[in-house]
Amino acid sequence: xxxxxxxxxxxxxxxxxxxxxxxxxxxxxxxxxxxxxxxxxxxxxxxxxxxxxxxxxxxxxxxxxxxxxxxxxxxxxxxxxxxxxxxxxxxxxxxxxxxxxxxxxxxxxxxxxxxxxxxxxxxxxxxxxxxxxxxxxxxxxxxxxxxxxxxxxxxxxxxxxxxxxxxxxxxxxxxxxxxxxxxxxxxxxxxxxxxxxxxxxxxxxxxxxxxxxxxxxxxxxxxxxxxxxxxxxxxxxxxxxxxxxxxxxxxxxxxxxxxxxxxxxxxxxxxxxxxxxxxxxxxxxxxxxxxxxxxxxxxxxxxxxxxxxxxxxxxxxxxxxxxxxxxxxxxxxxxxxxxxxxxxxxxxxxxxxxxxxxxxxx
Amino acid sequence: xxxxxxxxxxxxxxxxxxxxxxxxxxxxxxxxxxxxxxxxxxxxxxxxxxxxxxxxxxxxxxxxxxxxxxxxxxxxxxxxxxxxxxxxxxxxxxxxxxxxxxxxxxxxxxxxxxxxxxxxxxxxxxxxxxxxxxxxxxxxxxxxxxxxxxxxxxxxxxxxxxxxxxxxxxxxxxxxxxxxxxxxxxxxxxxxxxxxxxxxxxxxxxxxxxxxxxxxxxxxxxxxxxxxxxxxxxxxxxxxxxxxxxxxxxxxxxxxxxxxxxxxxxxxxxxxxxx
Numbered sequence: 001x002x003x004x005x006x007x008x009x010x011x012x013x014x015x016x017x018x019x020x021x022x023x024x025x026x027x028x029x030x031x032x033x034x035x036x037x038x039x040x041x042x043x044x045x046x047x048x049x050x051x052x053x054x055x056x057x058x059x060x061x062x063x064x065x066x067x068x069x070x071x072x073x074x075x076x077x078x079x080x081x082x083x084x085x086x087x088x089x090x091x092x093x094x095x096x097x098x099x100x101x102x103x104x105x106x107x108x109x110x111x112x113x114x115x116x117x118x119x120x121x122x123x124x125x126x127x128x129x130x131x132x133x134x135x136x137x138x139x140x141x142x143x144x145x146x147x148x149x150x151x152x153x154x155x156x157x158x159x160x161x162x163x164x165x166x167x168x169x170x171x172x173x174x175x176x177x178x179x180x181x182x183x184x185x186x187x188x189x190x191x192x193x194x195x196x197x198x199x200x201x202x203x204x205x206x207x208x209x210x211x212x213x214x215x216x217x218x219x220x221x222x223x224x225x226x227x228x229x230x231x232x233x234x235x236x237x238x239x240x241x242x243x244x245x246x247x248x249x250x251x252x253x254x255x256x257x258x259x260x261x262x263x264x265x266x267x268x269x270x271x272x273x274x275x276x277x278x279x280x281x282x283x284x285x286x287x288x289x290x291x292x293x294x295x296x297x298x299x300x301x302x303x304x305x306x307x308x309x310x311x312x313x314x315x316x317x318x319x320x321x322x323x324x325x326x327x328x329x330x331x332x333x334x335x336x337x338x339x340x341x342x343x344x345x346x347x348x349x350x351x352x353x354x355x356x357x358x359x360x361x362x
Numbered sequence: 363x364x365x366x367x368x369x370x371x372x373x374x375x376x377x378x379x380x381x382x383x384x385x386x387x388x389x390x391x392x393x394x395x396x397x398x399x400x401x402x403x404x405x406x407x408x409x410x411x412x413x414x415x416x417x418x419x420x421x422x423x424x425x426x427x428x429x430x431x432x433x434x435x436x437x438x439x440x441x442x443x444x445x446x447x448x449x450x451x452x453x454x455x456x457x458x459x460x461x462x463x464x465x466x467x468x469x470x471x472x473x474x475x476x477x478x479x480x481x482x483x484x485x486x487x488x489x490x491x492x493x494x495x496x497x498x499x500x501x502x503x504x505x506x507x508x509x510x511x512x513x514x515x516x517x518x519x520x521x522x523x524x525x526x527x528x529x530x531x532x533x534x535x536x537x538x539x540x541x542x543x544x545x546x547x548x549x550x551x552x553x554x555x556x557x558x559x560x561x562x563x564x565x566x567x568x569x570x571x572x573x574x575x576x577x578x579x580x581x582x583x584x585x586x587x588x589x590x591x592x593x594x595x596x597x598x599x600x601x602x603x604x605x606x607x608x609x610x611x612x613x614x615x616x617x618x619x620x621x622x623x624x625x626x627x628x629x630x631x632x633x634x635x636x637x
Contacts, residue, residue, distance in 0.1 A: 007626035012376045024397050031401035042411040044542045055404050063393070075371070082373035093440060105541070109459030110555035120553035121558075122596070130597065134551060188547035190409035198400065269396075283370040295372040 003164045007152075017083040021090060028056050050101045054186075057095035058178060058202075064088055065175060065206045069213035075281065076291055082175050092141075092148035099141045102134070133185035140174035140181065147171060154272070161276045179203060232326035238265070238343055239323065246289075248280030252329030256280075256316055259289060259300045264301035264340035267316035267327050273334075274311065302337035414492030414539035423486040424453065425586030428478045432561040432613055434463045436485055436498065450608035454497040454578075455485070456535045461562020462588075463500055470503035482507040490539040494610055495576060497538055503518055515634070517612065524604035527577060527614060528625045529567030530632070531595050533557050534578070537564060550596030563591045565614060576625050577601075578611055582618040590624060598625040 004192045032052050036043055070077040107114035107121070118138060124130035147168055149155075156164045174361055182199060228234070241260040248257050248270050255270040257280030268289065270280045277293035284290070288297035288306060298305055303313040312335030319326040320341050333337060369379035378386065426438035434455040443449050455463040463590035470500055471478050487500040523588055536544030545548060557563050565577040579587045579601065589597075602620040606613050616622070 011374050013373050013378070024393060027394070028397045028401045031398040032405060035402055035405040039405060040411050042542060044579075047411070047542050050634075051404075055401070059397070059400055070389075074385065076369075076382045078371045079373070079378055079382060079386050080389065082371075106552040107555065109461075110601050111559045112555075113459070117551065117555055121554040125592075133547070134553065163595065184547070189543065189549075190408055194403055194407040198403060205598065223560050285370065285372065290370070290372060292371070295374045 007308070013079065013088070014083045016087055017079075021087055024056040025056060025060075025090070028059065032056070046101060046105050046323045050098060050105065053094050053098035053101065057098055058182065060087065060091035060094065061171075061178065062202045063173060065093060066169070068211050069209035072213040073209070073216060075292065081293055088144075089151055092144040095141055095144055099137065102137070106134075109124065109151050109292050122333070125269040128184070128287060129188070131180075133181050133183075133188075136177040136181035136184070143170045143177075147174075154160075156275065161271070161273060165276045175206070229319070229321065229326055231329045232317070232332070234321075234324050234326050235325045236325050238325060241265070241325075244284040246280040246282070247325075249327065251327055251344045254316070254329040254331060256327055257282075257289075258318065258325060258327060259284060260343070261287075261300060262341040263344045264300075264342055265318050265320070265325060266338070266340045267313040268300065268320050269316075270300060271313070271333065272296050273305075273313055279313070302335055322333050371469050373461060383550045409543075411542040411585065412539075413490055414542065415490065416499075416539040418499075420488065422487050422489050423484060423504060424498065425484045425507055426450075426453070428467070428481055428483050429608075430467065430479050432584040432615065433578050433611075434467060435608070435611075436483070437609065443518065444620060449465075450609050451496060452611050453488075453489075454488075454495070454534060454611070456497055456499055456561050458499055458501070460533075460556040460559040460561070462562065466500055466503060473503075474506050475617050478506065490535060492538040493574070493576070495534070495538050496610075499535070499540075519606040519608045522605045522607055522612070524602075524617075526600050526602045527565060527567055528598060528600050528606075529565040529575075529577070530598055531557075531563050531565055531578075531579070531591050533552075533561045533595075534564040534576070534591050535561050537566060537576070545596075547596060554592060554595040555611075557588050557595055558592060560586075560588065563587060563595070565599075565627075573613065577614045580613055580615050582615050584615065586614060590616075594624065 029052055029121055032055060033048060035047055036051075037315040059108070064084060067077065067080045067084055067087075071081045103114050103118065107117035110117055111188075112120065114150045118134050119132070122130070122132040122134075124132065147170070149169060150159065150164065159167065179199070187196060187199065233251045235251065236247050237258070241247045241258060244261050246257040246259040248255065250256075256267050256279075257270040258265055258267045268279065270278055272279050272282075272291040272293065273292055274291065274296045277291045277296070279291055279298070281287055282290045282292045284300065285297070287299070289300050290297050296305065296311060297309070298311070300314055301315075303315045305311040314331035314334050315336050315338045316331060318341040319328075320343070325341075369381045371378050371382045377383075405407040424436060424438055426436040429435040429437055429452070435452040438451045438453055440449045440451050449498055455467075457463045457466050468477070470483075481629055484504040485498065485500050486502040486504055487498040490499060530545055532545045532549065532553040535547060536552060538544070541549060541552065544553075563579045564577055567575045567577065569575065579591060581587050581590075582603070600623050601614055601616055603614045603616040606615060
């Protein structure tokens with residue numbers, strides 16, 4: 001969280017993350033280039049750069065795409081998500097090296113402009129096997145560049161989280177195009193079953209993890225119980241919510257997180273104002289709802305970030321009837337204070353009713 | 363969703379909780395294994411690269427007779443064989459970048475004020491060689507040495523036969539050393555640019571016994587075939603024509619009445635009948 005924009009707000013975790021990333025990149029390049037020169041000393045420098053950068057960027061993209069679902073399947077992977085944007089921007093730079101070297105190597109110094117050459121040297125757009133695979137690479141690189149250049153919080157704030165998130169979901173489209181780029185390109189030359197197997201393994205891992213995470217998320221998304229009270233939907237029992245944690249519910253199209261803390265309940269939007277992170281998977285820390293993705297914080301009773309921060313989320317009204325929690329899905333404007341529901345009052349009321357009932361019987 | 367007790371990770375805090383750190387360490391160890399293994403598998407499962415050479419930045423000056431058709435050659439005298447017959451090496455001429463040598467030779471001829479076909483000239487350029495074939499990327503047309511018309515006739519094209527040939531069309535400059543690999547789908551667009559730029563096309567064929575042969579492609583009358591082959595660059599095609607030997611090069615003079623066509627799927631070897 002920050003009040004002003006800065007290129008990078010460095011902290012220990014981010015530095016550690018980036019050092020590990022640089023180490024892995026160096027390890028891959030050392031193995032790839034070292035082995036390439038040892039086994040195939042005839043390779044040209046240009047081909048070495050093209051293949052090393054392309055392979056590294058594609059491997060990094062696989063890791064990037066696996067981090068999201070891994071963090072949803074097991075929260076202990078959340079540190080991998082924390083600085084994923086550095087991984088993404090670095091991957092884009094590596095992919096850019098691949099793209100530029102390809103453009104220079106295969107399309108420059110000819111009788112037409114290199115970019116025109118990319119689209120016109122092979123015009124078999126109607127054939128799958130003969131399709132100009134470079135076009136897939138070009139457009140996926142454009143998407144990755146768009147994502148990298150808008151990755152900063154400045155763009156997140158100005159584009160709004162919803163548009164920003166939609167834009168960044170295009171990474172899946174880019175990934176699909178990159179699979180086609182590799183399949184219709186280098187795999188047409190390098191037909192080794194091992195390479196085809198690696199490609200299939202990568203795609204299956206990405207698709208499998210996303211499916212697994214989607215199934216888990218669907219299970220957790222609580223549909224409202226059959227019960228409606230003056231616009232309030234019955235959603236769960238108080239005991240279902242752990243202390244300082246939340247229950248997330250989808251009611252009337254609203255994604256709501258109901259937090260339990262200090263004998264009270266408060267409901268806010270489940271979408272963090274930063275990157276639409278799942279606030280309901282967060283925790284109350286120092287009296288603030290803390291987003292599990294990047295640690296953005298909000299006060300539970302009004303959805304406002306503690307001063308001097310300015311982020312705000314929508315709030316909702318809650319009601320307790322017996323042990324049942326009811327929520328009104330009509331959102332209040334971001335940062336609107338709503339009095340928390342006191343669990344103690346209800347429990348006391350329940351105890352009194354039970355006591356009266358017992359006394360009546362006697 | 364699994365969590366380690368009540369542990370909660372906050373990125374801006376200096377330390378991550380123990381259980382979370384442990385899980386991340388496991389992930390890092392896994393990536394430590396995956397990264398080098400993937401790198402090694404990618405390298406070890408490539409088809410490899412030709413031992414061709416491109417003496418880029420190391421120009422050589424050579425003298426010989428200029429032959430312009432069916433492709434631009436410098437016919438260099440290499441001494442005599444055991445029978446005392448002169449031996450010539452035909453060096454295919456190309457220009458820097460993805461261009462044929464036509465414009466450079468035309469400018470040279472204009473400077474000399476005459477046609478240089480069959481004339482002894484001195485050229486300087488970077489040599490490209492592989493598999494018994496040599497090309498020169500001409501940097502400079504240095505001088506006209508002698509009006510020695512007829513030298514080329516010492517080594518006239520010799521008809522070897524005719525038929526149909528299946529192979530991949532690519533450009534000889536990249537194929538013989540300027541790029542590795544200089545063939546196949548990834549190189550297709552580059553080959554198209556080179557051929558569109560005037561470099562004569564070459565057909566790379568594979569015989570049933572695994573031997574690779576290279577044929578320069580020319581029209582029936584010896585004219586350039588570049589425009590006609592462009593839609594088929596990088597594909598397995600069938601070319602019908604007669605083959606002539608020109609020194610160390612084989613040239614297919616394509617039959618004018620038999621258009622190029624894609625080879626039937628799976629038919630990369632053998633010689634189909636030309637219809």
